[in-house]
Amino acid sequence: AQSVAQPEDQVNVAEGNPLTVKCTYSVSGNPYLFWYVQYPNRGLQFLLKYITGDNLVKGSYGFEAEFNKSQTSFHLKKPSALVSDSALYFCAVRDITPRDDKIIFGKGTRLHILP
Amino acid sequence: GAVVSQHPSRVICKSGTSVKIECRSLDFQATTMFWYRQFPKQSLMLMATSNEGSKATYEQGVEKDKFLINHASLTLSTLTVTSAHPEDSSFYICSARDILTPSSEQFFGPGTRLTVL
Numbered sequence: 001a002q003s004v005a006q007p008e009d010q011v012n013v014a015e016g017n018p019l020t021v022k023c024t025y026s027v028s029g030n031p032y033l034f035w036y037v038q039y040p041n042r043g044l045q046f047l048l049k050y051i052t053g054d055n056l057v058k059g060s061y062g063f064e065a066e067f068n069k070s071q072t073s074f075h076l077k078k079p080s081a082l083v084s085d086s087a088l089y090f091c092a093v094r095d096i097t098p099r100d101d102k103i104i105f106g107k108g109t110r111l112h113i114l115p
Numbered sequence: 116g117a118v119v120s121q122h123p124s125r126v127i128c129k130s131g132t133s134v135k136i137e138c139r140s141l142d143f144q145a146t147t148m149f150w151y152r153q154f155p156k157q158s159l160m161l162m163a164t165s166n167e168g169s170k171a172t173y174e175q176g177v178e179k180d181k182f183l184i185n186h187a188s189l190t191l192s193t194l195t196v197t198s199a200h201p202e203d204s205s206f207y208i209c210s211a212r213d214i215l216t217p218s219s220e221q222f223f224g225p226g227t228r229l230t231v232l
Binding site: 034036041042043044045046049090099100101102103104105106107108 | 119147158161164172206208210220221222223224225226228
């Protein structure tokens, strides 16, 4: 089965500094990878996805992620953090089997941007 | 972008009552919708996959008779929590995938906060 791991429960970054939120994956076949963000008491908002093509994926709100096949990683990055980026971030992988087609989420990483 | 709505956004009910949550795709059609449950400070747990015109597929450990799912049309799925108890209190989130772009991401609703007294 497909899975993703987010090794950090929380990441603290000073405003203006670059940020990285880590994600590693385990898949059989070609991975469909996603990043979502959740603000308090809200649903998830899509940030970006990797299906195929360029390893560097650009998404919403200035975020990007790099697909690294050799390291099985899909880290989320942003060159300069904003306080408003503080939220809960989920890495996810699409798990397609003959029985169903669903997205599996990592446990989430809480990002705190310090003013 | 595609919009998914949920209603109600918040519900408080007494133990033993049933609660219905609606999930609608507003500007696209979805043959498949998904229902998740999220506990405080935890990740989303997939409860079931809702298929238009057929029975839902439930994840292991999720009670089918407890969480009734109906996907009556390409834009509406409902989750009914039957005979709710305090342990059912949680944040329920639905999502949907656009039928026209099956390889696309899922679009999520804003969630429903259920509190069972």
